[in-house]
Amino acid sequence: MRRILPGIAALAAVATLGLAAPAQARQTEAAPQAAWGAAYFEFTDSGNDKFVFKLTDPAKIQHARDLLSGATTDRPSVIGTIVVGTAAYNPNWSYHYNPTTVDFFDVATEVCDAGIDYVEEHLSEVGGAFLPGNTWCPWSSQLVREVSAP
Known part of the structure; x- marks a missing residue:
């Protein structure tokens, strides 16, 4: 059980980073668009x-x-x-x-x-x-x- 919990925690961390990266990319891509204005x-x-x-x-x-x-x-x-x-x-x-x-x-x-x-x-x-x-x-x-x- 002690070996399983650290493995699950590591997988959860990797999954969280994987989800955060696309969100950061979307924010970076959206930033120039906001600068366009009218x-x-x-x-x-x-x-x-x-x-x-x-x-x-x-x-x-x-x-x-x-x-x-x-x-x-x-x-x-x-x-x-x-x-x-x-x-x-x-x-x-x-x-x-x-x-x-x-x-x-x-x-x-x-x-x-x-x-x-x-x-x-x-x-x-x-x-x-x-x-x-x-x-x-x-x-x-x-x-x-x-x-x-x-």
């Missing part, structure tokens, strides 16, 4: 209006930067949920994207497509038959540049 990008549409949106997800920030640099052409258009109200980084419009919902797409349903100015003109209708669920996916959206924080 990034702001501008896109244009077929009407040549410009719209600024905020990204907070590191993978989406990188995707936007890759689109701008030409490193990718996948999922070039912007989609997300719009919120009525101005944002400091997008002062020219009475609405903005909820930053946590912004993503990129190749193909989307027609029901969420509209131009920047058209959304502004019909803002009171957003969420009903026009842009159901407040989801906006301007098909002609094209990233133009990354902009400075307001």
